[in-house]
Amino acid sequence: MAYQEIFSALADPTRRQIFEHLRDQPKTVGELAKGQTVSRPAVSQHLRVLQDAHLVSVQPQGNRRLYSIKREGLKELRDYLDCFWSDAFSAYRAEIAKVMDEKGKE
Amino acid sequence: MAYQEIFSALADPTRRQIFEHLRDQPKTVGELAKGQTVSRPAVSQHLRVLQDAHLVSVQPQGNRRLYSIKREGLKELRDYLDCFWSDAFSAYRAEIAKVMDEKGKE
DNA sequence: TTTCTTGGTAAGCCATAACTTACCGTAAGT
DNA sequence: ACTTACGGTAAGTTATGGCTTACCAAGAAA
Structure with a gap:
C-alpha cells in the first residue's frame, strides 16, 4: 500500500544515512545536520520524507525537535x-x- | 553495501510491478511487457536494473529470455x-x- | 523586548532517471 | 534465403527530486 513512500524514502543515500544515524538514539535536526555534508534545510526535507513514510517520528521539546526511529x-x-x-x-x-x-x- | 541498487531498484513503481509479476512464475520480456502500460524497451531497461540489483536472473532459451526472481x-x-x-x-x-x-x- | 538559536518552508537550479522512437542482432519459421 | 518474432541498445526528451539560498516563526536567553 504505502510501499512506494517507504522504498523511495530509503532509496536516497543521504536519507538512509540520516535514518541510520537515528538508529543509536534520537537526535535533533542540528545534530543530524552536523554529520551530513548537505545543508540543514536539506536534512529537514529528508526528515519530512522519512516521516511521511512512517520511518521516523518527532517530539518537539521547546525550541528543538527530537527525531527518532519509528519501526512501523x-x-x-x-x-x-x-x-x-x-x-x-x-x-x-x-x-x-x-x-x-x-x-x-x- | 549494495543496498543502494536494491532500494532504488524497488523504489520505482513500474519496476516493482514487473518484479511482482515474476513472483508467480518466470516470464519472458514480452509477457512482462504485455502486463505493463510502458513500452517493451522500457521493460527491458527495468529488467536490467533489477538484474544489477541481484533481484532477478535470466536464462536465454533460444530466441527468448526467461526472467525469474532471484532472492539474493x-x-x-x-x-x-x-x-x-x-x-x-x-x-x-x-x-x-x-x-x-x-x-x-x- | 531585543537577540540568538532552532528548524520548517518557498523558490529556483540542475542532475538524474524514466520514457519514447529508431535501430540492430539473432533465432525460428516458411 | 527471406521474413517474422523477440529483445537489447542508442539517442533524445521531459519530469522529478535533491540541493541551495533566502526567509520566516517560535522558543530560550540576555
Missing part, C-alpha cells in the same frame, strides 16, 4: 519482502516476526 | 532491515532467517 515503516517493508518467500517458511517467518514485534514494544 | 537481493535487504531491531531479538531473528534460507534453497 520498516515492519511494512519486511512484510512486503516476506511475501516473496512463497514456501511454507514464509508463514513461519511471519509468525516469528509478529511475536518479536510484540516483545519489541516493551 | 531480497536477502540482503532483509538483513539490512534486521539491524534496526537493536534488541536481543535481532540476533534471534537473524538466526531464524539463516535457517530458513538454508531450507529455502532445497
Whole structure:
C-alpha cells in the first residue's frame, strides 16, 4: 500500500544515512545536520520524507525537535519482502516476526 | 553495501510491478511487457536494473529470455532491515532467517 | 523586548532517471 | 534465403527530486 513512500524514502543515500544515524538514539535536526555534508534545510526535507513514510517520528521539546526511529515503516517493508518467500517458511517467518514485534514494544 | 541498487531498484513503481509479476512464475520480456502500460524497451531497461540489483536472473532459451526472481537481493535487504531491531531479538531473528534460507534453497 | 538559536518552508537550479522512437542482432519459421 | 518474432541498445526528451539560498516563526536567553 504505502510501499512506494517507504522504498523511495530509503532509496536516497543521504536519507538512509540520516535514518541510520537515528538508529543509536534520537537526535535533533542540528545534530543530524552536523554529520551530513548537505545543508540543514536539506536534512529537514529528508526528515519530512522519512516521516511521511512512517520511518521516523518527532517530539518537539521547546525550541528543538527530537527525531527518532519509528519501526512501523520498516515492519511494512519486511512484510512486503516476506511475501516473496512463497514456501511454507514464509508463514513461519511471519509468525516469528509478529511475536518479536510484540516483545519489541516493551 | 549494495543496498543502494536494491532500494532504488524497488523504489520505482513500474519496476516493482514487473518484479511482482515474476513472483508467480518466470516470464519472458514480452509477457512482462504485455502486463505493463510502458513500452517493451522500457521493460527491458527495468529488467536490467533489477538484474544489477541481484533481484532477478535470466536464462536465454533460444530466441527468448526467461526472467525469474532471484532472492539474493531480497536477502540482503532483509538483513539490512534486521539491524534496526537493536534488541536481543535481532540476533534471534537473524538466526531464524539463516535457517530458513538454508531450507529455502532445497 | 531585543537577540540568538532552532528548524520548517518557498523558490529556483540542475542532475538524474524514466520514457519514447529508431535501430540492430539473432533465432525460428516458411 | 527471406521474413517474422523477440529483445537489447542508442539517442533524445521531459519530469522529478535533491540541493541551495533566502526567509520566516517560535522558543530560550540576555
